Amino acid sequence: MRLRRAVRLPFVPPLLPDNLYGHLAATAVPGVEEWRDGAYRAAVALPHGPAILTAGLPDGDAVPAVLLLSDERDEPEALRRIRQLLDLDRDPGTADDLLARDPALAPLVAAAPGRRVPGSPDAPSMVLKAVLGQQVSTAAARTHAGRLAEALGTPVVDPEGRLSRLFPAPRALAEQPERAAEALRMPASRRGTVLGVAAALAAGRVDLTDPAGARQSLLALPGVGPWTVETVAMRALGDLDAFPASDLGVLAAVRRLGLPDGGRALLAHARGWSPMRAVAVQHLWATGEHPVNALPR
Numbered sequence: 001m002r003l004r005r006a007v008r009l010p011f012v013p014p015l016l017p018d019n020l021y022g023h024l025a026a027t028a029v030p031g032v033e034e035w036r037d038g039a040y041r042a043a044v045a046l047p048h049g050p051a052i053l054t055a056g057l058p059d060g061d062a063v064p065a066v067l068l069l070s071d072e073r074d075e076p077e078a079l080r081r082i083r084q085l086l087d088l089d090r091d092p093g094t095a096d097d098l099l100a101r102d103p104a105l106a107p108l109v110a111a112a113p114g115r116r117v118p119g120s121p122d123a124p125s126m127v128l129k130a131v132l133g134q135q136v137s138t139a140a141a142r143t144h145a146g147r148l149a150e151a152l153g154t155p156v157v158d159p160e161g162r163l164s165r166l167f168p169a170p171r172a173l174a175e176q177p178e179r180a181a182e183a184l185r186m187p188a189s190r191r192g193t194v195l196g197v198a199a200a201l202a203a204g205r206v207d208l209t210d211p212a213g214a215r216q217s218l219l220a221l222p223g224v225g226p227w228t229v230e231t232v233a234m235r236a237l238g239d240l241d242a243f244p245a246s247d248l249g250v251l252a253a254v255r256r257l258g259l260p261d262g263g264r265a266l267l268a269h270a271r272g273w274s275p276m277r278a279v280a281v282q283h284l285w286a287t288g289e290h291p292v293n294a295l296p297r
Helices: 018-024 072-085 092-099 106-109 123-131 137-152 170-175 179-183 188-202 209-219 226-235 250-257 263-272 277-285
Strands: 005-008 033-036 038-044 049-056 062-068
Touching: 005 072, 018 033, 018 038, 038 072, 049 072, 062 072, 092 106, 092 277, 123 137, 123 170, 123 188, 123 226, 137 170, 137 179, 170 179, 170 188, 179 188, 188 209, 209 226, 250 277, 263 277
Parallel strands: none
Antiparallel strands: 005 062, 033 038, 038 049, 049 062
């Protein structure tokens, strides 16, 4: 990395860091992402070369960030990705006011104003990570993603940490399916789903700039279900109304709160949270015990 930029990214307070940074750290792919010295770091591919992006904890009304870039032309894109990653372009008061109208969520919002929706520094990688996370634990998903990165990720040099590679682009999986399949120690049907999604992304059959179109395209792929599509919409596409209604953490939370515990009844109740259902999900998840809910130590 030839260039180093230290910047401060402003936001509208409040910003609750617990679930935001906790989620990024708990789902970090070994070698590609890390929590280091109180900051989230990620190796990403930018248009003009690889980069390493570091986002620190909020300081006042700004987030300190460090960009290690291969080319100065990538600075605007790097800043955009960090802002999307941390949901910095949203006034949290709008969502808090809306969600507080629900008596079940009102105490959660009052206790934790300013929750943000964790995004991703790289949308195609997030799609593949979501597919790898289908029907497995967070820890298992990280393991699968780490093996894939180790096998097919492009090496990078990290002068300020321990990142070692980029997460493989969909084209790498599509062009080397045998190596990808060897790295993915999972049932053949699940491997097929991962490789099928990678091939669709590489061929441009899934447009990640169009949330509605991306939803339809992903659902049409074998092995991809609503949970994956809503997770992608929430974390890769920045859709604040995404709602993974079948998520186990969501279902456990609504049961604890005495809300409808699934199916059409839950979807009907959640319509009152639109267009901020993804923010409601953060509050629901936070009612349970999971590493994504707390700042890493």
